[in-house]
Amino acid sequence: MSSMRLAFSSDRPRPLSSLAVDERAVVADVHADDAGRAERLLSLGVTPGAAVTMLQKLPGVVFLCDQTELAVERIVADAILVRREERQT
């Protein structure tokens, strides 16, 4: 089902928070702020190229990044940019 959705989307990065539950993507970039958000996420493995799967969106966003389950608030999920999963070759 998610492949249908992906077929229509362009490959421009979009926020993690826009993923549907169970949808998969790859981290493209993280918007930095003054308080070290990007650094903290990086140290938890949220780095460009990491595979992510959205697990739930309420009451807070929970996603799987590689093999780590992370809970974040909405603003953080908005700051993580993802793009379509690369096709396995």
Add this chain to the structure above:
Amino acid sequence: MSCHVVAERAAASHKLLTLRAHPLRIALVGQPNVGKSVVFGRLTGRYVTVSNYPGTTVSVTKGRALVGAEVCDVIDTPGVNTLDGTISEDERITRDVVAGPDTDLIVQVADARNVRRALMLTSQLHASGKPMVLALNMIDEAHERGVSIDAPALAAALGIPVIEMIAVEGRGLSELRDALPRAARPLVPAHPHANDRAVWAHQLTERVRRVSTLSLAYVQEALARATRRPVTGLPILAVVLYALYLFVGVFGAQTLVKLLEDGLFGQGINPAATWLADRFVPFPIVRDFLVGEYGLITMGVTYAIAIVLPVVATFFLMFGFLEDSGYIPRLAIFCDRIFRVMGLNGKAVLPMVLGLGCDTMATMTTRILGTPKERLIAILLLALGIPCSAQLATIMGILGGISFAALMTLFAVVLSQMFLVGWLAARVLTGDRSEFILELPPIRWPRFGNLLTKTRLRVWWYLGEAVPLFLVGTTLLFALDRVGALVWIAAAGRPVVTGLLGLPPAASQMFVMGFLRRDYGAAGLFQLAHSGQLTGVQAVVALTVMTLFVPCVANFLMMVRERGLKTGIAILGVVTPVAIFTGAGLNYVLHAFGVQF
């Protein structure tokens, strides 16, 4: 490990174990929750409290281990995600150990599933220039979830020994010991940028790790899902709270307390001590001091052992279970929005729940929170509203015997006060709230042996903190009673205690004791209630006020240590009037509506 480079390096570093004046010093380093402390325990035979969240291993733990015929010093460090950039207090401690002259060799412990994150840390550890061994722990969990690692290929790529292990079962430990002489500096390209490190770790991981979509850990994964989703998570939370109430409030605070207080102390120890004192202690004042109304044995020891111990023990057992299972961080998802109103984020649930065990311990754990403002608010709320296990014991012991409605009234009042004070503090205090980002550990079935050891250590720590203060308190009460000051205090407190709060005059001295330790004061109230001197409404009012007080001298000292004397006194200055006026208001409302419990 057939690689030539590895063999040469191994030969060079073999000197490590043979040519030195002091024992070889090994630091265990790794991400939080990868089993470092278990590896430490297996290597040294010592036990460290294992926790699913940072902030509890506040300082490093040292032990000795035998490697071959050689004795080594092993250092366990707090779990870290990074050693670069803006780092937390824990991370600084670990960085200092790693970079310092007192470490000869680093054993990096990693969660085998999360090899990518582990490698990012490896690349930072490389900067220390010290020889390393990489231990891939929990290889069984990785397999269950369809993750397999080509350890020889990883070892060849890094040029260091890579050991697969299951530390809780002791598997891989002898291989780790054997590998120590072959420790080497990892072959990591220089990475000026954190992003380059991430790319390197990612590419190496892609080469050595295979992830299949087939997972055998159905049960754990289903539980992990159920505990974090609102539809199932909230009912599960209700069940957990009810189980906590049954185990701690009913079994601990009622069944066990009754057994110990009426049985062991009431019929055994206290009559025996009185009999012995009557026979062998010639001075009446000493006799009274030991076994009188405010006697060291009949009051101090009885409170500590008969009333407090059963609850502390049952609470820490249950808490340890929830902690080891990985459940507590999942609560943070549900609490995030509520805590945000109070200027905190979901992470604050960790110190708050720990505070139900011991507020002093929890005050220390507020270090995991991101900003000074958050820490201050959390410390204030801990002091104001979170009853520690000993106090929870007496609350449940007294109100559980009266009615469920009485118990709920107290909790509702205390929670609304915390909410109100937190809301105000979030607006009055300057500073920022940090964003909520939390790693959720996998759901695991706790190991019973670990659980018992952990509970034993915590209860022991708690008694070490509490019993001396109980004895000091008893001595103080005894002295005050002797010089006639108790009557005077009761008289001085009358306008507040009897007037505002509507309590019997005898409750005054319990509040004096409550300043020393609020559970001690509550234990005094317990005896008042037990002997029928408190009505239901009086019990609820008295306990509400006692709960809202600052927990104990130790907690106050910890606040001063963490935030400074001025802040400590300011918190005291906020908490005390809030406690008294809330009690007065509650007393007024309950009477106005003619409530009986």
